[in-house]
Structure formats: C-alpha cells, structure tokens
Amino acid sequence: MKTDAIIFRSKIFPISFRLKKRVPIVLLILFVITLTAMVMNLSFGEYPIPPLAVVQTILGIDTGNPDYVFVINTLRLPRTLTACLVGMALAISGTIMQSITRNPLADPGIIGINAGASLAAVSLIVLLPSLPVYILPLAAFGGALMASLLIYFLAWDKGTHPVRLILIGIGIAAVAGAFTNLMVTFGDIYNVSQALVWLAGSVYGRSWEQLLSLLPWLMVFIPLALANTPQLNALNLGEEIAKGLGSKVEWQRSFLLLISAALSGAAVATAGTVGFVGLIAPHxxxxxxxxxxxxxxxxxxxxxxxxxxxxxxxxxxLFAPIEIPCGIITAVIGAPYFVYLLVRSRRK
Structure with missing residues (x-):
C-alpha cells in the first residue's frame, strides 16, 4: 500500500495522509507570501526604506541609519503586525461561524456579531474617549458576546437551527448598525471623526500598546479553536450525525459561538470593521x-x-500620499466575491 493512502484517526473520522502532508506545504507558501507582503509594507511609505535594510533592522543588524530603527520599530512594525493578527482572528472566527451554521455565506460581519462589537466600541469612543486603550477590546468583546447571546436566545426553539441563527443575526446586525449610526450622528465632532475612521476598518497609527492589548485574546482563543476542531468536524456533518457520534451539539455550538465572538470582538476593537475577511479566507x-x-x-x-x-x-x-483604510480594500474585494458565492449557491 502506498504511503499517501495511509490514514490516521481523528476523534471524529479519518483524515487522509495526503491532506496531512499538504497542509504544512500550503502553510509555508502562505507564510512566505505574507512575510514578503509585510516586508514590502514596512519598506514603502513617505520615508522609503530598502527591503534589505528592513530585514536588517528587524534582526538588529546595524544599517548605518538610525532613522530606520525609529520608522520601522515605532511607526510601521506594530501596524503591520496588528494587520496580521487581525486577519488571523477574523479568518478563524469566520471559519467557526460557517461550520456551526453549516452555511458558506456566514461571517461575523454578516450575522451581527461584528455589529454588536462595533456598537459597543463606537459608544466607548464617542461617549467615553478618555478611557485607556486596553478597555476597548473588553467593550467590543462584551458587545460581540451580547449580540451572540441575543441571537442564540431569539433563535432558540427546542434547540437552535443554523438557518434561524443566520436570519436573526442579520436582523440584529441591522438594529446594532442603526444604533451605531445614531451614536455617530449625535456625538462630538472630534470623537465622531475617530469613530468613522475606525468604522471603515483601519490599522493606521496602531501602536505597540494596542497590539499588546490584542495579543492575549488571540493567545487564549486561537488554541481553544484548535482544540475544538473535532467538534467542528462533527457539527459540519449535520446535527443528527454529530449526535450519533456522541457530540453535545447545543453545548458545543454555544461554546464555539463564544470563541468566534471573542476573536471577532478583539479584532474589531483593534482595527474596526474590516469586512469580508471572515468570509473570504475560509473559502x-x-x-x-x-x-x-x-x-x-x-x-x-x-x-x-x-x-x-x-x-x-x-x-x-494606490493613492499615495492619501491612505485608504484596509477595510475599504477588503470590501472592494469581498463584496463581488460574496455576490459570486450567492449566484453559485443559487445555481446549486
């Protein structure tokens, strides 16, 4: 028997050895692409720095130009690392959401979780702007958690159903979006301008303090997501099969929804509403x-x-020296992709 036909046992069902070998290769390729993009991001700007000098500065090698250290380590590196971590959090949150709802169009930004996080964070920015920065992730997580609990409660009818979760989530997103607009309309002009930039989804001006406030959330909830992959595999097969395999479907769905809310809430608190990442990345x-x-x-x-x-x-x-928030770029890419998925689902 060939080695690529060998299988190993998951807690739920067998996974091919070929797939097991493919994952590290794909991860390596994606890591190289991401690392290259990060170096280019650190290199370009109003003060251009050669890519080789960027690498040398990060590694602590003297380049003969002390300005490089300040520009890279203080201004650009925390922003780029924040973008990387925010993307990871949103993608994992979207993957979990699509699995527990068994819907390829599900996304924390579409079914209301991000809207709850946005409402809480905007309320804090507009009404209590003097609070320290580490409070913002807590507020956003609280908003995401409240939205998740409300969606789950309203969707409950002797259990939850993926379709009800999505439909009620869309309604919660609309209500939370309306209250967010209300905050923006009646807030102080300076705080509102900050909130609007934040709502567009941007990592502009992100500092080490904001990066470090995001990091603990990812260190807790990403391992929890990875530890619950067997449960996600079971839920992805359908409720009846999952129950037949011994899964406690409702408890697991609730816990996974909490993990998704925590990751998306922390990402939204740090970078605002960077849309469609949780939809595109899992696909x-x-x-x-x-x-x-x-x-x-x-x-x-x-x-x-x-x-x-x-x-x-x-x-x-693209439009230097004017900066476009990354959330607008992801929306320009993600919205047509979402329409494509809708059309493909309709054909199926």
Whole structure:
C-alpha cells in the first residue's frame, strides 16, 4: 500500500495522509507570501526604506541609519503586525461561524456579531474617549458576546437551527448598525471623526500598546479553536450525525459561538470593521486543503493574515500620499466575491 493512502484517526473520522502532508506545504507558501507582503509594507511609505535594510533592522543588524530603527520599530512594525493578527482572528472566527451554521455565506460581519462589537466600541469612543486603550477590546468583546447571546436566545426553539441563527443575526446586525449610526450622528465632532475612521476598518497609527492589548485574546482563543476542531468536524456533518457520534451539539455550538465572538470582538476593537475577511479566507482555505478543520483553521488563519496585510499595503500605495483604510480594500474585494458565492449557491 502506498504511503499517501495511509490514514490516521481523528476523534471524529479519518483524515487522509495526503491532506496531512499538504497542509504544512500550503502553510509555508502562505507564510512566505505574507512575510514578503509585510516586508514590502514596512519598506514603502513617505520615508522609503530598502527591503534589505528592513530585514536588517528587524534582526538588529546595524544599517548605518538610525532613522530606520525609529520608522520601522515605532511607526510601521506594530501596524503591520496588528494587520496580521487581525486577519488571523477574523479568518478563524469566520471559519467557526460557517461550520456551526453549516452555511458558506456566514461571517461575523454578516450575522451581527461584528455589529454588536462595533456598537459597543463606537459608544466607548464617542461617549467615553478618555478611557485607556486596553478597555476597548473588553467593550467590543462584551458587545460581540451580547449580540451572540441575543441571537442564540431569539433563535432558540427546542434547540437552535443554523438557518434561524443566520436570519436573526442579520436582523440584529441591522438594529446594532442603526444604533451605531445614531451614536455617530449625535456625538462630538472630534470623537465622531475617530469613530468613522475606525468604522471603515483601519490599522493606521496602531501602536505597540494596542497590539499588546490584542495579543492575549488571540493567545487564549486561537488554541481553544484548535482544540475544538473535532467538534467542528462533527457539527459540519449535520446535527443528527454529530449526535450519533456522541457530540453535545447545543453545548458545543454555544461554546464555539463564544470563541468566534471573542476573536471577532478583539479584532474589531483593534482595527474596526474590516469586512469580508471572515468570509473570504475560509473559502480560499477550503479550496487549498479541504474541509477538515485540523488543517482548515491554520490555513484560514494564515490566509486572513495575508489578505489584511496585502490590503493595508495596497491602501497605502494606490493613492499615495492619501491612505485608504484596509477595510475599504477588503470590501472592494469581498463584496463581488460574496455576490459570486450567492449566484453559485443559487445555481446549486
């Protein structure tokens, strides 16, 4: 028997050895692309720096120009790393959401979780602008969690159904969006301008303090997502099969929804509403490595990081010196892709 036909046992069902070998190769390719995009992002700007000098500065090698250290380490590196981590968080959140709803069009930004996080964060920016920056992720997570609980409660009818979760989530997103617009309409002009830039989805001006406030959330909830890949595999097969395999469907769906809300809330708090990443990245990852979540989640995370970093880079150079928020770039890419998925789903 050939080695690529060997299988190993997951807690839910077997995964081909060929897929197991493909995941590290795909991850390596995506990592190289993302790393290249990060170097280019650090290199270009009003003060251009050669890519080789960027690498030398990050590695602590003296380049003979002390300005490089300040520009890269203080101004550009925290922004680029923030874009990378935000993309990872949104992609994993979207992957979980699509699995627990069994809907390829599900996304935290579409079914209301991001809208709840946005409402809480905008309320904080407009009404309490003097609060320290580390409070913002807590507020956004609280808003995302409240939206998730409200969606789950309203969708409950002797259990939850993926279709009800999505339809009620769309309604919650509309209501939260209306209240967010209300805050923007009646807020102070300076705070409102900050909120509007934040709502567009941007990593502009992100500092090490904001990056470090995001990092603990990812360190907790990304491992939790990876630890629950067998449950995601089971839920992706359908409720009846999952129950037959011994899964506690409602409890697991609730816990996974909490993980998704935490990741999207932390990302929204840090970079605003960077749309469609949670929709696009899982689809690209599925095309590369299939539906098995042991490989899907890491590949989706790296794909999301790549998308946001490249979007931030394009936003900086396309109309320089004017910067376009990365959220606008992802929307320009993601909206047509969403329409394409709708048309393809209708044909099927």
């Amino acid at each position: 690209i990852a599925r095309q590369l490595v299939g539906n098995i979540h042991e490989g899907l989640i890491p590949v989706a995370a790296m794909t999301g990081a790549m998308i946001v970093v490249i979007s931030d880079f394009l936003g900086r150079i």
